[in-house]
Amino acid sequence: MKVAALTAAAAFALAGCADGEADGEVTTVTATDNAPTQDTAPPEAPPAPTTDTDAAVETTTQTGGPGDEVPADDLPYEPVGSEVTIAGEPSTICIHGDGWGTNIWAGNENTSCEFVIATHEALIEGLNATEDDIRDHLRNQVEVYSPVTEQEYTLTCAPRNEKLVTCSGADDAAVHFY
Structure with missing residues (x-):
């Protein structure tokens, strides 16, 4: 559960850090949780930091056309x-x-x-x-x-x-x- 929350937080952080996008483009960030579903850390230990093996992040860019919605x-x-x-x-x-x-x-x-x-x-x-x-x-x-x-x-x-x-x-x- 904690790993899933960290994975989601990392995805949102990556989405907020996207820089240099062309105007009129929309960036979509998708996070996939590859971590075990069971919490393996002892109750008193802080949650382990998320690594590249914990979450896969996919970024796609779409350009809006004349009839498309614009953010x-x-x-x-x-x-x-x-x-x-x-x-x-x-x-x-x-x-x-x-x-x-x-x-x-x-x-x-x-x-x-x-x-x-x-x-x-x-x-x-x-x-x-x-x-x-x-x-x-x-x-x-x-x-x-x-x-x-x-x-x-x-x-x-x-x-x-x-x-x-x-x-x-x-x-x-x-x-x-x-």
Whole structure:
């Protein structure tokens, strides 16, 4: 029992020490207990430290795709104009501030900030900034006029986790908000 607890603690410690992961990647740590199920140490002795033979740890990395869930803790909160990675793709933060239950609005490298702002305006139309959460009124599709290309585009919007929503379409454009 003690060995199993130490094995689980070691797995969690290894998961917390993972460094250098690319943004938008999820690390999964799996621990396998290979130790005997019977406690062999005398009652007064402290538990033996866990060694490589006590637990096997497997680490896998997955990159999220456009429809995949993205960990909410991996979302950047940088100033407007910052180049960041959201949902595994390079993006620029275009709007920063509270309202409609959001803080950040950003576009991927195929999306201008003017288009992000136009998408924001289309999605918040008729909503109260202090009372309404945009997720509660999210439309599956939204028509957005681009001031840059002077064309209208249809975007499909979908939640990626409890915070992040991505609206995509229009020549590989993506507008992220959370």
